[in-house]
Amino acid sequence: MKIFVTVKQVPDTSGKVAVKPDGTLDRASMATITNPDDMNAVEAALKIKDETGCRVIAVSMGPMTAESMLRELMAMGVDEGLLISGREFGGSDTYATSQIIAAGIDHYGLEPDDIIFSGRQAIDGDTAQVGPQIAEKLHIPQVSYAGEVTKAGNKLTVKRMLEDGYMTVEVETPCLITCIKELNEPRYMSVSGIDGCFDKPLIIYDYNELKDHPLIDPTTIGLKGSPTNIYKSFTPPQKGAGRMLTGSAKETAKELASVLSEKHLI
Amino acid sequence: MILDAKHAMLQKLFREFAQTEFTKELQDRLDQTGEFDWDIHKKMAKYGFMGLRIPKEYGGSGMDYLAYALMIEELARVDAVLSIYANTSNSLGGGPLLLAGSEEQKKKYLPPVASGEKIVVFCLTEPGAGSDAGGTTTTAVQDGDDFILNGRKTFVSGAPMADWAIIFAKTDPTARGSRGISMFILDMKLPGVTLGAPEKKMGINGYPTCDIVMENVRVPGDCLVGQLNKGFSIAMRTLDGGRLGMAAQAVGIAQSCLDEAVKYAKERKQFGRPISDFQGVSFMLADMEAEIQAARQLVYHAAELKDHNMDATRACSAAKLIAAETANRCAYKAVQIHGGYGYIKEYKVERLYRDARICSIYEGTSQIQQVVIAADLLKNA
Structure with a gap:
């Protein structure tokens, strides 16, 4: 049994956001972090590793600089990094990305007792599409929004957190689970983990490595092969500070009515 | 010094850990009660802080002095006392055993110290x-x-x-x-x-x-x-390493003083503008920054000398002397920039001012560092 965790290096939104003229993010000029939900996915995988001793492989698609992120995950306890990197893959939207990552996982070898953990969504695009699309392309079941995961044999019981409640789902391996932040508290790197992380294997798949895979079609990968086109990218104007009305319900209702009336809203 | 990938990652770990785990509530509780907190001790041990300098064969991670200096600096930057939690086992406590202990003694005492079970x-x-x-x-x-x-x-x-x-x-x-x-x-x-x-x-x-x-x-x-x-020479050699840690702690405290002072100077408005606009304030910040940079490089350099098994006695004392005095000056300036608020316990600089004061006293006063530096200088002149 092994676990794949899909991870993405995303801009650190606590820093400055830079946008290129074509409307896409200027990632090179921004500080990066590992996508927060992906950290929960890593922790979920490492918890199962703690119990079973299975191997955990972190998979990412991105520039070679993503190695630093993968090394940090190895310092947390991930056994191996798989970096899918090539100019041909650049600019991919979620459709193309999931196709490439699915090809990468399949090329590495997905076995019947394997699990794939993904973060719910990345904080840069907020699409929540890549995880589920990977599952579709690999023809395996998926359970999204996992707030609890327990494993018994080759069965996983997942509590799906929904807006108005939860749903408990049982699923068999191989499967893909997308994780939310309520699932767990990601661990830190450890001193000994950092000491050993540079000796752990890092596999690089470039275009040539994957080009013969059935999922890799030059017309459906990269910026040109992505069905999504960015029409316009902009920062929404900031809303002004709100106003809190305090007092009894009757007084505040009266005040609210007069404010709305002043603005000719009622 | 530009850190290599491994040391940069360690620095990131120590920084993230301290910023997340050393909550204001914990810091205030420690300062007010003076009591030891076993929970944070155990958590620091879990991530390998207590055994950082202890060799792998005795249950530690066997990291170098630079890693040790980075750890103490980053922890002290958030809370000086919590940097001591991770210091003792790697320095004055574990150090003498590493320097002079027999194989049986190292095997008996170091593993439980590295794991944080024993102190x-x-x-x-x-x-x-x-x-x-x-x-x-x-x-x-x-x-x-x-x-x-x-x-x-x-x-x-x-x-x-x-x-x-x-x-x-x-x-x-x-x-x-x-x-x-x-x-x-x-x-x-x-x-x-x-x-x-x-x-x-x-x-x-x-x-x-x-x-x-x-x-x-x-x-x-x-x-x-x-x-x-023959114990005294071991004590002196232990203190050599200890001085490096306390110099790193002083750099962390000094940096914390600067962090607080910069934040406050940009927020605080007087005469219709942030006080950082006034050179009387901004020059204090500039002096703090320059002195901290200098102290930090001395600490890293002393660590590097020790990591290369070179004579570091003079360098460790120089780093401790400069860093400790820098911490004291920075604490003074940080409180000064805060004005009356800096004298109030609600602001972190009030505690920093008190914490900084020990730097030039323990593990050899600044004057003892001068004695060590002068003796080494004149011996080799």
Whole structure:
């Protein structure tokens, strides 16, 4: 049994956001972090590793600089990094990305007792599409929004957190689970983990490595092969500070009515 | 110095850990109660902080002095006292065993110290022997295979929590000064060992300090660490490494003073503009930044010398002297920039001012560092 965790290096939104003229993010000029939900996915995988001793492989698609992120995950306890990197893959939207990552996982070898953990969504695009699309392309079941995961044999019981409640789902391996932040508290790197992380294997798949895979079609990968086109990218104007009305319900209702009336809203 | 990938990652770990785990609530509680917090101690141990410098074969991670300096600096940047939690086992506590302990002693004492289960502390200072550590009056008299210890060690950081204590005692009463002193590892549960009342300190509250009193304590012969009568040089070599850690701590405190001062100077408005607009304030910030940079590079350089097994005595003392004085100056300026608010406990700089004050006193006062530097300089001139 092994676990794949899909991870993405995303801009650190606590820093400055830079946008290129074509409307896409200027990632090179921004500080990066590992996508927060992906950290929960890593922790979920490492918890199962703690119990079973299975191997955990972190998979990412991105520039070679993503190695630093993968090394940090190895310092947390991930056994191996798989970096899918090539100019041909650049600019991919979620459709193309999931196709490439699915090809990468399949090329590495997905076995019947394997699990794939993904973060719910990345904080840069907020699409929540890549995880589920990977599952579709690999023809395996998926359970999204996992707030609890327990494993018994080759069965996983997942509590799906929904807006108005939860749903408990049982699923068999191989499967893909997308994780939310309520699932767990990601661990830190450890001193000994950092000491050993540079000796752990890092596999690089470039275009040539994957080009013969059935999922890799030059017309459906990269910026040109992505069905999504960015029409316009902009920062929404900031809303002004709100106003809190305090007092009894009757007084505040009266005040609210007069404010709305002043603005000719009622 | 530009850090390599491994050290940069360690720095990131220490920074993230401290920023997340050393909550304001925890910091305030430690400062107010002065009590040791086992939960944070255990958590730091879990991630390998206690055994950072202890070799892998004794349960640690065997990292270098640069990693150690980075850890102490980053932890102290958030809370000075919590940097001491991770310091003792890697420095004054574990150091003497690493320098002079037998294989059996290292195997017995170091693994539980590296894992954080046990605490070992260092006892050199006595009521009448501070900077003049050679004036030790604690005695150890051989009796068969055992030694009988009598005396009082003072200002022992961590004594109330300690399982073991490194004790320096006179074993040859005819030898003068620093000669005839031996080093022992004392089981704190032995009959005749008692603790003084916890000291009420100005700062670094949360790591209790008290005296250890020994009255006819019978210590087995295998608790002698290193050679008989040769303990003092081990103490001095241990303090070399200890100084590096305390220099790193001073850099962390100084940086914290600057962080707080910059934040406040940009927020605080007087005469219709942020006070950082006034050169009287911004030049103080610039001086702090320049001095911290200098102190930090001295610390990293001293660490590098030690990592290359080069003579680092002068460099460690120089780093400790400059960093400790820098921390004190930065604390003064940070409080000054905060004005009246800096004198109020609600603001972090009030505690930083108290915490910084110890830097130029413990593990060799600034004046003792000057003695060490001058002696080394003149010896080699």
